[in-house]
Amino acid sequence: MALYAFAAVLICWVGWGYQMAFGDKFIPFLGQPDVALDQKFLLRRTFVGYLPNATMVYFQFVFAAITLILIAGALLGRMNFHAWMIFVPLWLTFSYTITAYSIWCPTGWLYKKGIIDYSGGYVIHLSSGVAGFTAAFWVGPRTNKDRERFPPNNILLMLAGAGLLWMGWTGFNGGDPYTLLLDIIFFGKPSVIGAIQGMITGLVCITPAAGVVQGWAAIIMGMLSGSIPWYTMMVLHKKISFLKHVDDTMAIFHTHAIAGSLGGILTGIFAEPKLCRIFYLVPEWEHYIGLLNGFHNNRAGAGFKQLGVQLLGILFVVFTNVIMTSIICVVIKFVVPLRLSEEQLSTGDDAIHGEEAYALWGDGEKYQSRHNSFYTADQEIPQSTKSAGAGGQVEMA
Numbered sequence: 001m002a003l004y005a006f007a008a009v010l011i012c013w014v015g016w017g018y019q020m021a022f023g024d025k026f027i028p029f030l031g032q033p034d035v036a037l038d039q040k041f042l043l044r045r046t047f048v049g050y051l052p053n054a055t056m057v058y059f060q061f062v063f064a065a066i067t068l069i070l071i072a073g074a075l076l077g078r079m080n081f082h083a084w085m086i087f088v089p090l091w092l093t094f095s096y097t098i099t100a101y102s103i104w105c106p107t108g109w110l111y112k113k114g115i116i117d118y119s120g121g122y123v124i125h126l127s128s129g130v131a132g133f134t135a136a137f138w139v140g141p142r143t144n145k146d147r148e149r150f151p152p153n154n155i156l157l158m159l160a161g162a163g164l165l166w167m168g169w170t171g172f173n174g175g176d177p178y179t180l181l182l183d184i185i186f187f188g189k190p191s192v193i194g195a196i197q198g199m200i201t202g203l204v205c206i207t208p209a210a211g212v213v214q215g216w217a218a219i220i221m222g223m224l225s226g227s228i229p230w231y232t233m234m235v236l237h238k239k240i241s242f243l244k245h246v247d248d249t250m251a252i253f254h255t256h257a258i259a260g261s262l263g264g265i266l267t268g269i270f271a272e273p274k275l276c277r278i279f280y281l282v283p284e285w286e287h288y289i290g291l292l293n294g295f296h297n298n299r300a301g302a303g304f305k306q307l308g309v310q311l312l313g314i315l316f317v318v319f320t321n322v323i324m325t326s327i328i329c330v331v332i333k334f335v336v337p338l339r340l341s342e343e344q345l346s347t348g349d350d351a352i353h354g355e356e357a358y359a360l361w362g363d364g365e366k367y368q369s370r371h372n373s374f375y376t377a378d379q380e381i382p383q384s385t386k387s388a389g390a391g392g393q394v395e396m397a
Contacts, residue, residue, distance in 0.1 A: 001072040001084055008088045009065040017064065017092055018057050021100035022047065028109040029102040047106055064096055067124045073250035074132030077142040077349055082336045087135070087328060095131060095324040099123050099317050114287050114306065115313045116271055118279060121208025121263040122317050129257025130321040133248055138329035139338045141247030143345050150249070155192055162196045166203070182230050197233075198226040201255050205263035209270065211279060212288070217270035221263065229258045261314050268303075268310035 009017070016033040023031035036042070042054040068088055075084070102108040103117050117123060141147060152158045183194040205225030206218055213221070233254035237243045243253075271290035280288055287302065294303020332338060344352045 001076075001079075001081070002069045004081075004085060005068040005072065005088050006065045008085070009068060009092055010061055012089045012092050013061045013064055014057065017097055018060060020093070020097035021064075022056070022060065022105050025107045029098050031097070031101050031105060031107075060100075063120060063124055064092060064100070067096055067128045068092065070124070070128035070252055070256060071132040071135060074136045074248045074252040075139055076249040077146055078247075078340055078345055079139050079349075080337050080340055081349075081353075083139075083332050083338045086332050086335060090328045090331075091131065091325065094328065095321055096123075096127065098320055098324070099127050102316065103313060110309070110313055110316065113309050113312070115309050116212060116267050116276065116288055116306070117208045117264065117313065118210045118212055118267075119207045121204065121260045121267070122313050125204045125207060125256040125260030126264070126314065126317045127321050129253045129255070129260060130318050131325045132252040133246060133257065134322050134325040135329055136248050137246045138326065138333075141245075142249065147247060152193065158196065159192065162199060166199060182227060186234070194230075197251075197255065198230065201225045201229040201259040204256055204259035205266070207260070208263045209267040212267065212272060212275045213270040213290070214272055214275075217266075217272075221266050221270070224266065225259050225262060228262055229254045232258050264310045264314055265307070268307035271306060 014036045016035065018036040019034035020026075020031045023034055026032040036053070036057050042057070043052050045051070046053050046056040068091065071091070072084070100123050102110045103115055103123050105111060115122075183189065183191040202222045202225045205221050209218070209221060233251055237251075237254065246253075248254075267290070269291045270293075271288055272293055273289045276288035287306075289297075289299060289302050289306055291300070291303035291307050294300045294306070329338060340349060340352070348356070350356050
């Protein structure tokens with residue numbers, strides 16, 4: 001799902017998506033569809049900074065692809081891959097481009113209002129969290145046995161991945177230590193999984209504020225991001241029936257939507273005008289002021305306005321993704337099933353491709369692919385080759 005998302009998004013992005021997100025104005029929340037492949041266009045200076053369009057197209061493509069991969073995290077274990085193949089280009093075109101243009105493009109309506117989303121707290125994390133949760137509602141839950149217990153396959157590999165993630169997210173301080181503290185208080189023992197979860201929510205929370213808040217504010221944001229999403233996931237999720245009903249496999253709603261919203265709100269509280277000037281290179285840079293700074297400089301009205309714009313952005317992103325994701329899922333249902341069949345669910349969403357990450361002995365052979373087998377699709381695999389002795393020797397027919 002991740003590999004396909006990267007490949008499909010790249011084609012859609014240079015074909016029409018980038019211009020819809022960052023091109024000439026079409027309507028207040030969307031740019032005109034157009035290709036981003038012409039040499040003159042790619043070498044021309046981008047709308048911000050001194051980079052050529054070629055660099056910006058690729059940089060923003062990765063953001064777009066990652067957003068869809070985050071959505072996949074909410075749908076693991078039961079979504080029909082053919083449905084996913086249709087979902088990716090549709091959601092990129094009719095949902096992602098709307099929020100990206102509105103918030104990041106200088107002609108977008110929320111950008112003009114002065115919303116602060118430095119690096120994707122709204123466009124990437126809030127969007128993926130809400131869209132993933134919505135799509136999970138339409139696709140339906142995993143099998144009961146898969147939902148009963150879903151521990152990581154390999155905690156060491158999970159730690160390695162988390163380290164790579166944090167290194168790539170350099171400078172984005174997280175709520176990792178505070179989550180450890182909450183695990184000790186409530187469960188009586190520290191948790192590596194909980195620590196990584198807190199690290200991710202911390203990185204998500206600081207994303208909209210990265211570069212526009214002071215270091216002390218970042219520490220406070222890290223502490224809050226390590227506790228509030230933890231509370232919604234570990235406490236509220238178990239008490240609210242609707243949240244329990246929707247099977248969000250990787251808890252994308254809590255780790256990205258809740259943490260991203262929290263980051264956007266706290267940005268409206270802690271944003272520093274002089275730091276905002278570095279990113280928002282416009283004459284009105286002093287309008288980008290957090291509530292606390294507004295009180296300190298006798299500009300409380302401007303601070304409340306900034307906080308209001310941040311809240312408006314949350315409402316817009318939530319509304320857009322709930323509506324557009326629901327429409328896309330309903331349309332796809334008329335073409336292919338959104339969900340795997342019960343037989344396929346019992347086999348496993350990896351085994352039905354004829355490939356398993358951990359295929360032991362004859363696992364997955366029922367759906368074995370002709371491309372990874374010595375035998376053709378019409379030939380039956382001899383029974384003697386499906387088993388081996390205790391010493392690992394295969395008995396040949």
